[in-house]
Amino acid sequence: MTGLTVDLNIIIGGPQGGGVESAGQIALKVFTLKGYNIIGTREYHSNIMGAHSYFHIRVSDNTPRALRLPVESLVAVDAESLLTHVNDVAKGGIVVYDVGSVDQNALTLAPMEHSLKKRIEKMFSERGARPTVSEAIKLLEERGVRTLGLPLKELLRKTSEETGALLASIARAVNIMGLSAALHVLGVEFPYIVKAVEAQFGKRPKILAPNIAAARIAVEYAREKYGSGNTLPDGPHKGRVRMIATGNEIVAMAKIVGGLTFESFYPITPSSDEAHYIEENKYLDVGGDFKEAGLDKLSIVTLQTEDEIAAIGMALGAALAGARASTTTSGPGFSLMNEFISMAVEAEIPIVISLWMRAGPSTGIATRTGQQDLLHAIFSGHGDTPKIVIASGDHVEAFYDTIKAMNWAEKFQTPVIHLLDKYLASTSVSLDEWDLDPSLVEIDRGKRVYGPVKDYKRYEITEDGISPMAPLGFNTMIINSLEHDEYGFVSEDPIDREAMVLKRVRKFETISKSIPETEKAVLHGDPEARVTIVSFGSTKQAILSAVEELGREGVKVNFLQIRVLSPFPKDLVSKVLGRAEKVVSVEANATGQLAFLVRAHTGHSVNHVIQKLNARPLYDVDVVYGVKRIIESGVERVVVSSGS
Amino acid sequence: MQRAARVFESVTSLDRGESCSSCWNWLPHVHFPFVGYCTLWGITTFEDYYCSSYKLTSVDRERFYWCATCKIRLNREEAVSHWIMKHRVFRGAYVEPDIREEIYEG
Known part of the structure; x- marks a missing residue:
């Protein structure tokens, strides 16, 4: 927090499947109820259960563009979380940890990746210390981080004794305890925590009471041990009804209100939640002619098929029958759809393919983000198969782009590939109802x-x-x-x-x-800036944040966001790049796929590239660091590596 | 819980080593192994609870085991080697029925 501005970043870490998700959702609700804008993403391991996962949340009274490192608070209910994020906490921040974990050593932590163990061991050996939680606590305290040890086992025992709840069924409440203690230290009043826990578990009274008790017991412990600080003031949206939605959910909402009538899919991370949301909300109240015809509700057909080939095949069949049809997938599934994409071009069948990119090649890192499928999308299919490829930069864009994509597919009778990614899929934002207004995009079936x-x-x-x-x-x-x-x-x-x-x-x-060209690409910032960043997709908000930061430091940079990659906005891109002294492409792929496209369509060489290759979200600090390095040293490629 | 209170006593107060944490009948929670499920009594307990039906865990039967140290499933041969390394080996792990709520569908 600086001055009157609230800007908090919090990481809640724990074993995958161990309650991190619930704690993260509760944190989002707490701060939304307090009236703040939030953005929060889940980073989880693809092993399904046990390995380290975390929820990263940013809270602000302004609109937080992207997540930021380092964080002001780390909630680490296990040793792995503390040791993994030991370098992610800002001076003056607060770390909540389990006192029962202090003797644990990184080298003996079962699910921790071998390479990370070695890095942690090296870091601590340079200090002449063993890679244990207690040494990590010492390190944090030396760096000016406040630490709050919770005896989670004993607090859980107390919760169980007070509520009579089964121990194992509330074991995951340790996350609620850690979060509640951190929230208390950050100045959040307890009633907000109760409201958020009720909103999370409200329909299940058997676990609601123990979780509220767990939160109260943790807050009481934190108050007794560390006192109470200043109360966090209410945010600008206090008292307003707002929504919290992920990118998956927002695309699903857009498909529903945009007139989708058929979606077939085969489950694959990170696309499945989109189809599941449509399935859960597919019954629509109707009026007018439908009502007079005796119909109360209409439904969207959502169908889980045997594979991705069947998924796109069925969607094409539905489109031929008159449905507004789409399918949703990620890279590996999209590979299987290639033959049918060719058919859709040849037979001129409208279809929207929501392509949620993840880190490849092949199954790669299935639950992490990436931007490696740009050229795959553009050149998918065989035999001269031009198609529309659109990329959304954030949640609001994703909403309107989804409806536009359905319009374009039907108006131009062609496949439209909507590029999204795992970061957008798993990232929640707070929004107002008017942020997503379907009446702004009229349905056009051509x-x-x-x-x-x-x-x-x-x-x-x-x-x-x-x-x-x-x-x-x-x-x-x-x-x-x-x-x-x-x-x-x-x-x-x-x-x-x-x-x-x-x-x-x-x-x-x-x-x-x-x-229009202006719909295909958008220039953000000062048109006369000497440095132009060119990028696409979910890097948008981190880049905008970085451009602001660089501007404050006196470095003038603008940002050309390519929104429609095919057909490419060559005239506008040529015009903008022609003015720039340095052009920097920011991409989460190793081959400079956007730089390639720019060169192919405009003849302008993109001589500098900032690449994020570690399958973690792009942070504004990555872009600030990369641009400065390029300006200072003229280096062609900067690989940025933040994120745990 | 009332049943648990009747059956179990805290090992800490009894100062004994024969607690749930080394009992054959006890399955540690898959993520938080300081709590677990007693297959004999059908209740959940802390690792330091004790009862008169305590039975020391062993790895002498041909079956699968769970290493709470490594958080992996083991066959008997592997279980023996983990046992020798003084890992916390159990006959299985307890996974809550509603654990799926925390697992992402993708």
């Missing part, structure tokens, strides 16, 4: 025809390359993956072939002209 049409030609040659599209069942038509004539009949005739190829080319030109 050249639709219903009912029988005389001499209907599904692939009629038109000037804009777009033909009238009727759903199956009204007219005679042939749809398949083979080249065809205007009616859809299979044809290998050279004139038909050439006409159809050129029709699809004209259609892509129509797409390129129809989407």
Whole structure:
């Protein structure tokens, strides 16, 4: 906290499956109830259960753009969390830990990765110390960090005795205890914690009471041991009803309000939660003509298929039948969809593919973020398969982009690939209802025809390359993956072939002209800045935060965010890059995929790149560090490595 | 819990080593092994509880085991080697039925 501005970063760590998720959700609720803006992300190990996971939250009375390191508070209910994040805590911060873990040694912690053990051992050996929790506590205290040891076992015993709750069923309450103690030290009043715990467990009274008791007992212990500090003032949104939603949820909401009627998917991290949200909220109250026809509710078909090939195949079938259709996946699943993407281009079938990027190649690090699928998305399919590729920079953009993607798919009868990533998927933000206003994007289904049409030609040659599209069942038509004539009949005739190829080319030109350049790319900041950062996707907010920080330090930088990667906004990008003295690409991939695209479309070489390759979120400190290094040394590539 | 209080006494007060933490009937919590589940009485206890039905854990049967030190499942041969290294080896681990709430679907 500085002056009147509240800006807190908190990490809550523990074993995957050990209650970190609930504690993180409770923390988000506490600060939202207090009236603050929040952003919070979950970082979890792909081993499903046991390995270190954490929830990183940023709380601010302004809108927090991105997560920030170091943090002001670390809640470490196990030794691994404390030792993993020992370097992530700011001077003056507070660390809550389990006094029962002080003798634990990093080298004997079972789930901790071998490489991390070695790094921790090296760090402590340089201090002439063993890599234990007690040494970590000493180190933190030397750095000016306050430490608060909780006897979690004894506090849990007390909770169990007071409430009569089964011990094992409330073991996870140690996270609530750690969090509650930290919140007390940060000045959060206990009633807010109670409200948040009620909101989290309200429907399950058997675990609600023990968790509230656990929180109270921890707060009482912290108060007795460390006293009470100043009360955290209420934030600017106190008393207002607001929502907390992840990127997965926001894309799902957009699909629902944007008129989606069919989504098929095969479960894969980090996309599945999007489909599950649609499934849980698929029944929509209806009125008007539907009501008069005796219908109270409409539903979205959500279907878990046997694999990703079936998922996209079914979505294409649904689209042909008239549904507004999509599928959702990540890199490995997208690989399997490639053949059907080609078919969607050939047969001109509208489909939205939400592609939640994660760290590859192959299964790579399945539960961590990355931006490695840009070129995969653009060049997916075979045989001249141009398509629309759009990338969202944040949650609000993701909402509107999802509706736009569905519009574009149907208007231009083409696949639209919506690039998102694991960071957006797992990151929660606080929003107001008006932040997500579906009325701002009108639903546009393009050249639709219903009912029988005389001499209907599904692939009629038109000037804009777009033909009238009727759903199956009204007219005679042939749809398949083979080249065809205007009616859809299979044809290998050279004139038909050439006409159809050129029709699809004209259609892509129509797409390129129809989407304004200003919608394809946005220049943030001073147009006259000497340094231009170019990037796409979820790096947006960290970059904007860094640009502000650099500006405060007197370094003028602007940021060109490419929002539509295909068709590429070459004129606008050329114009902006032509003015810049230094162009820096910021990407979470090793091959400079965006830099490649920029060069291919504009001829401008991107001579500097900041790369985040450790599969952790991009932080503003990464960008600040990278830009400074590039300016100072002229180095071509800076790999930034923050994050645990 | 009342049943647990009737059956168990705190080992700390009795100053005895024969606690749940080394009992064959006890399964430590998969994440927080200071609590666990007694398969004999069907209740959850702390590691330092004791009862008259205490039975020392061993690794002499052909079955799977759980090493609470390494947090991994072991076959018997592996269990023997972990036992020799003085790891905390049990006949299994206790996983709460509602643990799925904390596991991300993706």
